Amino acid sequence: MASQDVIRDYSKYDFKDPVDMYVYISRKGLSRETIEEISRIKNEPEWMLKFRLNAYEMFLKMPMPKWGGDLSRIDFDNIYYYAKPTDKKGRSWDDVPENIRRTFERLGIPEAERKFLAGVGAQYESETVYHKLREDLEKKGVIFCDTDTALREHEDIFRRHFAKVVPPNDNKFAALNSAVWSGGSFVYIPEGVEVDMPLNAYFRINAQNMGQFERTLIIAEPYSKVHYIEGCTAPIYSTESLHCAVVEVIAKKGATVRYTTLQNWSNDVYNLVTKRAHAYEDAVVEWVDANIGSKVTMKYPSVYLLGRNARADLLSVAFAGKGQHQDTGAKAVHLAPNTTSKIISKSVSKDGGRTSYRGLLHVAKGATNVKSTVRCDALLVDEISRTDTYPYIEVNEDDATITHEASVGKIGEDQIFYIMSRGYTEQEALSLIVSGFLEVFTKELPMEYAVEFNRLIKMEMEGAVG
Amino acid sequence: MRLEIVDLHVSIDSREIIKGLNLTAESGEVHAIMGPNGSGKSTLAYTLLGHPRYTVSRGDIRLDGESILGLSTDERARKGLFLGFQYPVEISGVSFSNFLRNAYNIMNKSYQDKSREVFLTVREFHEYMKRQIDVVGLDGSFLARYLNEGFSGGEKKRSEVLQMLVLKPRFAVLDEPDSGLDIDAVKAVANAINNFIGKDTAVMVITHYARILRYLNRLDYVHVMANGRVVRSGGKELAEMLEEKGYGWIEKEAREEEEEEEAKSVGSN
Numbered sequence: 001m002a003s004q005d006v007i008r009d010y011s012k013y014d015f016k017d018p019v020d021m022y023v024y025i026s027r028k029g030l031s032r033e034t035i036e037e038i039s040r041i042k043n044e045p046e047w048m049l050k051f052r053l054n055a056y057e058m059f060l061k062m063p064m065p066k067w068g069g070d071l072s073r074i075d076f077d078n079i080y081y082y083a084k085p086t087d088k089k090g091r092s093w094d095d096v097p098e099n100i101r102r103t104f105e106r107l108g109i110p111e112a113e114r115k116f117l118a119g120v121g122a123q124y125e126s127e128t129v130y131h132k133l134r135e136d137l138e139k140k141g142v143i144f145c146d147t148d149t150a151l152r153e154h155e156d157i158f159r160r161h162f163a164k165v166v167p168p169n170d171n172k173f174a175a176l177n178s179a180v181w182s183g184g185s186f187v188y189i190p191e192g193v194e195v196d197m198p199l200n201a202y203f204r205i206n207a208q209n210m211g212q213f214e215r216t217l218i219i220a221e222p223y224s225k226v227h228y229i230e231g232c233t234a235p236i237y238s239t240e241s242l243h244c245a246v247v248e249v250i251a252k253k254g255a256t257v258r259y260t261t262l263q264n265w266s267n268d269v270y271n272l273v274t275k276r277a278h279a280y281e282d283a284v285v286e287w288v289d290a291n292i293g294s295k296v297t298m299k300y301p302s303v304y305l306l307g308r309n310a311r312a313d314l315l316s317v318a319f320a321g322k323g324q325h326q327d328t329g330a331k332a333v334h335l336a337p338n339t340t341s342k343i344i345s346k347s348v349s350k351d352g353g354r355t356s357y358r359g360l361l362h363v364a365k366g367a368t369n370v371k372s373t374v375r376c377d378a379l380l381v382d383e384i385s386r387t388d389t390y391p392y393i394e395v396n397e398d399d400a401t402i403t404h405e406a407s408v409g410k411i412g413e414d415q416i417f418y419i420m421s422r423g424y425t426e427q428e429a430l431s432l433i434v435s436g437f438l439e440v441f442t443k444e445l446p447m448e449y450a451v452e453f454n455r456l457i458k459m460e461m462e463g464a465v466g
Numbered sequence: 467m468r469l470e471i472v473d474l475h476v477s478i479d480s481r482e483i484i485k486g487l488n489l490t491a492e493s494g495e496v497h498a499i500m501g502p503n504g505s506g507k508s509t510l511a512y513t514l515l516g517h518p519r520y521t522v523s524r525g526d527i528r529l530d531g532e533s534i535l536g537l538s539t540d541e542r543a544r545k546g547l548f549l550g551f552q553y554p555v556e557i558s559g560v561s562f563s564n565f566l567r568n569a570y571n572i573m574n575k576s577y578q579d580k581s582r583e584v585f586l587t588v589r590e591f592h593e594y595m596k597r598q599i600d601v602v603g604l605d606g607s608f609l610a611r612y613l614n615e616g617f618s619g620g621e622k623k624r625s626e627v628l629q630m631l632v633l634k635p636r637f638a639v640l641d642e643p644d645s646g647l648d649i650d651a652v653k654a655v656a657n658a659i660n661n662f663i664g665k666d667t668a669v670m671v672i673t674h675y676a677r678i679l680r681y682l683n684r685l686d687y688v689h690v691m692a693n694g695r696v697v698r699s700g701g702k703e704l705a706e707m708l709e710e711k712g713y714g715w716i717e718k719e720a721r722e723e724e725e726e727e728e729a730k731s732v733g734s735n
Contacts, residue, residue, distance in 0.1 A: 413518060414555050420539035421515050421549050422565070422633065423572035429540075432560055436612070439559030 009459045010266060010293075013233040015106065017099050019083070019207045022125075026082040028209070032056065035179055038082045042148055042182070045155065055168035055178030062172040068327045068358070069296035074270055079211040079242055081180045083125040089146070090130045100124050107233065109202050116448060118197035119144045123214060124204050126182040137195060143188035144199055147215050150186030157188060161219050165248035165276050165304075173272040173298075177213045177246040184214030184245065189224035189255075198227040198260075198446060203243075205234035205269065211242040218248070220255035220283075227258040229449065233293070236266045240295065243269050249277035251285050253307065258286040262449060264456065265293035267323060273299040281307030281336075288444050290317040291326050292456055300358060302331035305339035305367075312341040317441040319460055320353030320385070329359040329390075334367040334400075345376040346441060348434055349385035350460070356388045361402065363395040370400040378408045379437050381430065381461075409437075431461040467493045467546060467636045467668060468530055469514075475524035476506075476513045476694075483509040485694035486525070493636065496663055496684045497670045498705060501691035502713040507672045508552060510691070511641040515539050515549045529637075544576035546636030550626035550643055557613040562625075565613050566632050567591045573633055582634065598631040601661050603654040620651045627658035638662060639670045644678040656681030676709040692720045 019025065024041060026034050035056055039049040064071055090096040093110050104110060104122050113120040119133035121144070128146030137144070143154060150158050168178035185201045205212050220226055234241060243265060251257045257277065265271055271294040277285040287301035303312035318326035332341035347355035357376045378387035389406050411433050419429035435442070435457050442450045469491045476484035484506045491497050501507050513520045514527060516539045526533050534542055557565075567588065574582050585591040596606055602624040611617075617625060623643055630638050643655045659669060660683045671678065679685055679702070688705045690698040692713070697720035698704060708716070 412555065415557055417515075417517050417539060418551065418555050419557065419565075421543055421551075422569040422629070423540055423543040423576070424569065425540050426538070432565070433557060436557055436559030439612075 009462055010236060013107070013264065014236045014266065015103075016235045017103060017206050021097070021099070022083055022085050023087050024082070024084040025207075026080055028080055029077040030056075030079075030081055030180070034081055038180060038182065041082075041084065044151065047159075048151065051163070051168070052179050052181075055175045058169050059172060059175035059179055062169075062175060064172060065298075068298045068356070069325045071270065071272075071296065073240060074242060075240075078239070079209055080207065081211050081213070082182060083207060083210060084127050085124050085206075086127070086129055089128060089149075091132055093130060096122075096130050100129050103204060103206070104130070104202065107202065107204070109200075112200065112448060116197060116446060117200045118195050119199040121146060121185050121199075121201040122204070123183045123201065123212075125206060125210060126212065128183050133199075137193075140193050141190040142193060142195060143186065145186050147184040147186045147217060148182065150217070154186070154188070157219065158186070158217070161217060161248070161250055163248070165250060165278050166246050166274050170274060173244045174246055174274045177215060177244050177274070180211070180213045181215035181246070182213055184216040185218075185228070185230075186216070187218040187226060187228060189220045189226045191221040192223045193221075194225040195227070198229045201228070201230045203230065203232040205232075205241055205243065205265075208237045209239055209241060211244065214245050216245065216247040218250065218257060218259070220249075220251045220257045222252045223254040225256040227260065229260040229262070229446070231262045231264065233264050234266045234269055237268055239268065241269045243271045243273070243294075245273045247273070247275040249285060251277060251279045251283035253280050254282040255280075256284040256286075258288065259301075260288040260445065260449075261290060262453065263289075263291045263293055263297065267293065267295050269294045271297040271299065273297075275299065275301040277301075277303045277312075279303050279305050279307065279310035279312060282309045283307065284311045284313070286313040286315075287330065288315045288441065289328070290441060290453065291328055292319045292460065294326075295323065296325045296327070298327045300329045300331050300360070302333065302360075303341065304333045305336055305341065307336050308338050310336060310339045312339075314341070314343045315441055315444060316343075316345045316357075317438055318345075318347040318355045319457070320347070320349045320355045321460060322351040322353060325354045325356070327356040327358060329357045331360040332362070332372060333360070334363045334370045334372070337366070337368045337370070339367060340371040342372070343374045344440060346438055347376075347378045347387055348381065348437065349378070349387050350381035352384045352386075354386040354388075356390060358390045360392045361394070363397050363400045363402075365396045368397050368399055370397065372400070372402050374402075374404045376406045377437070379434065380408065380410050381434070427461065431458045434461055469637055469668065470528040470531075471525070472528070473525035474513070474522065474527065476509055477521050477523055478509070478519055482523070483694055484513070487691075487695050489689060489696055491637075491668050491670060491687075493668050494665045495668050495686045496682060497668075498679050498685060498688045499670060499672045499691060500674065500688060500705060500708055502674075502717065505691040506694040507691055508641055511549055511639050511672060514542075514639055515547060516542055543635075544572065546577065548630055548633060548635030548638040550630055550638065550640035552641040552645065554614045554617075554622050554626060556615045556617075558615050560613040562611050562613050563592060563595060563609040566595065566629060570633055573635070595632055598628055601631060602628045602658045603650070604628065619646050620648070623647055623651065623655055624658075627655050627662075630662055631658055636666065637668045637670070639672070641672045642674070643671065644673055644675065652678050653681055676705040679705050690716055692717045693724075695720070697723070
């Protein structure tokens with residue numbers, strides 16, 4: 001089963017808009033002046049500017065990580081840190097400038113909104129261009145807006161929660177995001193409110209050498225429930241772009257938050273994202289995280305289990321094709337008794353791609369009666385691809401029940417023969433095996449997303465037969 | 467449809483397993499292939515469907531006069547060949563019913579046979595499958611399972627003949643569909659084969675035992691394989707004779723014949 005030299009088929013997402021209509025693009029490179037300019041354009045309160053500049057100092061001081069993906073080719077001076085495509089922020093698609101609206105139409109967002117979403121946010125470069133929440137939810141006090149708007153209109157709630165889960169000094173890229181953040185979603189679910197359909201955010205990078213630094217904050221008050229889904233794409237350029245997000249989730253007592261990501265950046269994007277949740281007593285946090293695109297991804301969604309009986313469900317899926325390195329995983333940090341976590345990681349490597357599972361399971365002193373299961377399965381489609389596992393387990397209480405299982409599989413000749421004997425081509429057989437391997441993820445998606453995901457996997461597998 | 471196997475030689479890792487096998491079968495016929503372990507029965511089954519590990523070094527396999535040796539496994543399947551596996555592999559996460567529905571549609575497209583039913587919706591196909599599921603004695607929950615995953619030995623055997631019934635191939639090769647089964651399961655598998663037998667289909671049942679053959683409504687030929695060749699062909703009565711006397715005598719006779727032939731060919735040189 002030799003592999004051909006095939007770049008993944010990304011044609012559906014590979015289209016570019018002209019940038020000359022943008023209302024503002026910062027100069028390339030990062031400086032105090034750039035940060036001050038961003039803050040000025042956004043008309044931010046003084047404390048936020050201070051927060052940004054402080055984070056910038058941290059970013060400069062912190063070294064690049066020596067582990068994970070190869071980041072040596074990131075040229076921080078050759079990136080646009082802020083681009084504002086339009087002055088308008090639509091609450092109706094008719095208010096969105098035509099070419100940007102067309103972009104999201106091609107990506108199927110307005111259609112999905114009509115069919116099965118409770119709210120949609122669409123970010124284009126650094127700014128959100130569209131945001132809409134179903135009216136009945138608005139009336140119940142749900143807030144779903146872009147993070148800049150939240151700072152302006154809900155400063156009190158914002159300030160109490162912002163950067164409390166991921167402080168700027170957490171890591172170099174969290175510091176960078178804190179310095180230049182723009183856009184992202186702000187979600188606030190009042191006590192006892194359950195949002196029955198998913199909220200969806202879509203992130204699009206359009207320009208070359210763009211940096212996107214959105215900041216998402218989800219606050220679920222006690223006994224509330226929400227499912228948030230994000231997707232992202234960018235056109236293909238020959239130079240690198242940077243996507244560096246921070247996502248903070250706060251699930252208060254008895255709240256349930258599910259956060260689903262379908263990451264499908266083009267293969268020239270460095271995707272360095274910090275995602276973390278705090279789960280209080282009886283809360284449930286579920287990360288459902290798929291990484292198909294990007295050049296290098298480093299992302300380890302985490303849950304800090306802070307209250308009794310809190311539960312974390314972490315599902316991480318990665319697909320690495322030619323030239324891609326998906327360094328992904330999950331972290332569960334048990335800081336309270338009777339907390340449980342389940343980590344499932346599934347990765348597929350193909351055409352010389354590389355996947356790494358990097359996970360942490362930590363049980364703190366005093367966190368008694370913890371239960372945790374970790375399972376990572378890797379599938380190698382050919383001989384030239386690679387997968388590694390870096391599981392870190394730190395257990396400080398004797399009564400913890402921990403299971404850890406890992407497997408590396410190859411697609412067997414007999415599996416392919418079996419499927420082909422029923423009339424499927426070799427290509428179809430491979431796709432089927434890979435889709436089946438990832439089924440544990442697919443079945444967690446809303447149906448429309450599952451269909452899209454399976455289509456992506458099929459596209460990824462094209463050209464796998466020599 | 468007519469399948470001709472002519473002077474077939476097959477090897478795995480350059481070890482010859484089939485050594486000059488001849489056999490012809492046609493639509494409407496039911497054939498049984500019997501023989502001791504290691505006689506090359508499963509190799510024949512895999513070779514008919516073109517498993518990449520099996521190399522045909524000599525001879526030919528023809529469908530309706532045309533060689534299929536150059537065809538890939540899926541191309542052979544789309545011409546109407548079907549293999550019921552002795553040991554079906556598990557394909558995790560692939561829905562049994564979706565898998566079969568797609569396969570059925572693939573066959574519909576390639577057969578261009580107007581008499582085949584067309585199922586436009588998933589539900590219609592499920593209704594159709596449920597009818598076949600009853601025949602093999604499985605229950606409807608089977609549809610929701612993953613392909614062969616966690617199937618018991620008996621479920622695997624029933625599932626293979628179920629797939630045959632559902633896909634309606636033209637020529638089904640069943641590799642030990644009865645091994646390891648209790649009486650009820652053997653009857654269920656035989657029942658499925660009986661449902662499949664017809665004027666437009668051919669069946670080749672590979673087995674060690676006469677037991678399953680007794681339940682078949684029709685059995686035209688019994689072939690006995692030994693040491694990579696068909697050494698005897700006959701009717702039903704041959705199966706009963708083997709059941710009674712074992713394979714030893716036939717292997718012995720075959721060896722003697724081989725030696726005789728060799729002696730002759732040496733003599734003629």
